[in-house]
Amino acid sequence: MIVAITGIILILFVIGHLLGNLQIFIGPDWINAYSRHLHDLGPLLWLIRLFLLATVIVHIYVTIQLAIENRRARPERYIDRQYVKATFASRHMVMSGLIVLAFIIYHLAHFTVRVTDRRFGLLKPDPLERYDVYSMMVYGFQNYYVSSFYVLGLFLLALHLSHGSSSFFQSLGLNDRKLTPRLAVGGRIFAWLLFVGYTSIPVAILLGLIKPAQQL
Numbered sequence: 001m002i003v004a005i006t007g008i009i010l011i012l013f014v015i016g017h018l019l020g021n022l023q024i025f026i027g028p029d030w031i032n033a034y035s036r037h038l039h040d041l042g043p044l045l046w047l048i049r050l051f052l053l054a055t056v057i058v059h060i061y062v063t064i065q066l067a068i069e070n071r072r073a074r075p076e077r078y079i080d081r082q083y084v085k086a087t088f089a090s091r092h093m094v095m096s097g098l099i100v101l102a103f104i105i106y107h108l109a110h111f112t113v114r115v116t117d118r119r120f121g122l123l124k125p126d127p128l129e130r131y132d133v134y135s136m137m138v139y140g141f142q143n144y145y146v147s148s149f150y151v152l153g154l155f156l157l158a159l160h161l162s163h164g165s166s167s168f169f170q171s172l173g174l175n176d177r178k179l180t181p182r183l184a185v186g187g188r189i190f191a192w193l194l195f196v197g198y199t200s201i202p203v204a205i206l207l208g209l210i211k212p213a214q215q216l
């Protein structure tokens with residue numbers, strides 16, 4: 001239940017973050033204003049950050065405990081395994097989760113602390129004196145290696161959520177012969193829609209559809 005509840009909180013964040021980021025398609029004014037509003041939250045922003053961090057830590061700690069308990073329950077390996085219901089995604093939740101964690105750490109260094117690309121510090125403020133997050137994202141994703149790593153991280157996030165976003169219903173006791181398979185399909189559709197939404201940003205930048213608002 002703890003994994004399910006922390007998972008729902010993280011899913012809500014991922015949806016909100018995608019909606020915020022998609023504003024890049026509307027223009028620099030929108031995404032720069034959005035970032036400024038977030039930073040203007042001041043101490044509240046820090047409270048939200050700490051809450052999210054605690055949620056991630058609890059989610060990982062409890063899932064790893066569960067995985068260890070699961071393994072201990074059967075110390076001897078099966079000679080032959082044939083999976084009837086377990087999907088690839090459901091069997092690799094720890095692996096996909098840990099790679100997503102590595103992706104998030106890189107992502108924070110990239111766009112929040114901004115230490116991986118020294119050009120981000122050279123960006124001038126936009127006409128309304130706000131940090132130019134728009135151009136930062138464009139310059140960031142113009143690098144093929146960076147964009148490829150994002151697509152990989154997002155792929156694993158989608159794989160993780162294609163199981164996690166519906167299995168939490170079962171963990172919370174909402175299990176029904178008719179409803180559960182439908183939720184599983186809905187969860188998969190939801191996860192891959194998130195993947196398409198997020199990856200549309202680096203892809204649009206690499207295709208030259210979005211250009212920086214200022215030259216460096």
Ligand code: HEM
Pocket residue numbers: 014017021035036038049104107108111112133137150154157198199201202
């Ligand atoms: C193409 C994909 C993504 C883009 C373009 C993107 C963009 C950004 C940007 C621009 C920021 C800095 C915001 C600011 O300081 O104004 C940010 C922060 C952040 N992103 Fe993402 N993001 C993406 C995917 C993700 C994913 C998949 C996750 C989580 C699974 C995530 C988690 C975070 C977190 C936790 C922060 C820190 C928020 C804070 O400042 O406290 N991002 N992202």
